[in-house]
Amino acid sequence: MNITIIGAGAVGRLWGCKLVNKHQVHFWTRDNSQRLAIQLSEMNTTQSPIHPESQQARTFHFEANQPALLTHSQLVLITVKAFQVEGAIEAIRPYLSPETAVVVMHNGMGSQQTVLNLLPDNPIIYATTAQAAFRPNEKEVCHTGIGPTLLGSLTPHANPYQQLGQIFNDVLPPCQWQEDINQPLWRKLAINCAINPLTALHNCKNGDLARAEFDTELTAICQEVAEVMSAEGYPVTASALRQLVDTVINATASNYSSMNQDVCHQRQTEIDYISGYLIARAAAHNIDVPHNHRLWQAIKELEGKYHDQ
Numbered sequence: 001m002n003i004t005i006i007g008a009g010a011v012g013r014l015w016g017c018k019l020v021n022k023h024q025v026h027f028w029t030r031d032n033s034q035r036l037a038i039q040l041s042e043m044n045t046t047q048s049p050i051h052p053e054s055q056q057a058r059t060f061h062f063e064a065n066q067p068a069l070l071t072h073s074q075l076v077l078i079t080v081k082a083f084q085v086e087g088a089i090e091a092i093r094p095y096l097s098p099e100t101a102v103v104v105m106h107n108g109m110g111s112q113q114t115v116l117n118l119l120p121d122n123p124i125i126y127a128t129t130a131q132a133a134f135r136p137n138e139k140e141v142c143h144t145g146i147g148p149t150l151l152g153s154l155t156p157h158a159n160p161y162q163q164l165g166q167i168f169n170d171v172l173p174p175c176q177w178q179e180d181i182n183q184p185l186w187r188k189l190a191i192n193c194a195i196n197p198l199t200a201l202h203n204c205k206n207g208d209l210a211r212a213e214f215d216t217e218l219t220a221i222c223q224e225v226a227e228v229m230s231a232e233g234y235p236v237t238a239s240a241l242r243q244l245v246d247t248v249i250n251a252t253a254s255n256y257s258s259m260n261q262d263v264c265h266q267r268q269t270e271i272d273y274i275s276g277y278l279i280a281r282a283a284a285h286n287i288d289v290p291h292n293h294r295l296w297q298a299i300k301e302l303e304g305k306y307h308d309q
């Protein structure tokens, strides 16, 4: 398959290095370079027993920013941050064939309508991943955690793309096709509403949220998210969400969340697509979400102070 990955960040690089073992992969970046070399290393992942060689860093070479390769891609995988999706699509739209399937993979929700409006003819697929990666420098990517990737179509004509579940699973398992991708997107949103703003505001690791002082707040956040999810047609109890959040807090205890890292480096966060999306959907159903609103506001205030320092 001819694949173009838009955004050579941590997630894009990880998928690029995995997909290139079986497919032609080309990158689209903001720096206009014609070539990209990426060194992938596996850290704390369990791939080594089967492929001991994968424990060593390996360098992969890619072509980049070639309009003809983008036009001939059967699949475009967008791995930019939620607030960068619109700009990324605007940039590639002149070269994109209407037949190319587009997979959008980011944390948070709320970009879907924009994508559908910008690309009314393309098959659109959304994805959420619990794989973890970070980019220590311009050359490297470290694969730091394994978790499921779930994919599913937003548009009816994307249904034939169910095979993508298998294609992604072949290179970076586990991955599964979903009948209704909004269900896992909402579950991931619940996790991010609970963990991301709190770890950013308290400058702590995910595992620190297991301390008793966060118990009441986590319960209140889950209660509000459960109400909104149920109103959206995804019924769930607050205690089920709390259990899910606790599981992720324990499984990622030593991680700093992406929002914690964004705030530490004074980068724009994805808060508008996490708590902000929840608040927007709550308003549509006349549901009060004061805890999530307070967290959204606190993160926006932090972002507002970046340039004052």
Ligand SMILES: NC(=O)C1=CN([C@@H]2O[C@H](COP(=O)(O)OP(=O)(O)OC[C@H]3O[C@@H](n4cnc5c(N)ncnc54)[C@H](OP(=O)(O)O)[C@@H]3O)[C@@H](O)[C@H]2O)C=CC1
Pocket (backbone or CB within 6 Å): 006, 007, 008, 009, 010, 011, 012, 028, 029, 030, 031, 079, 080, 081, 082, 084, 087, 088, 089, 091, 105, 106, 107, 108, 129, 130, 131, 132, 133, 134, 135, 258, 270
């Ligand atoms: N990292 C992780 O472990 C995980 C991340 N996620 C989610 O995945 C998404 C991506 O995360 P991550 O890879 O960490 O983020 P990064 O910031 O590392 O990567 C985003 C990349 O997109 C590039 N980009 C932005 N706009 C454009 C554009 N118009 N054209 C081309 N490239 C563009 C950026 O380029 P530039 O370098 O020029 O800024 C950057 O390299 C986020 O939503 C994140 O929350 C989900 C699960 C795990």
Ligand SMILES: CC(C)(CO)C(=O)C(=O)O
Pocket (backbone or CB within 6 Å): 107, 191, 192, 195, 196, 206, 248, 252, 255, 256, 257, 258, 259
């Ligand atoms: C699941 C979690 C909280 C893992 O750190 C994440 O998705 C993030 O940091 O954005």
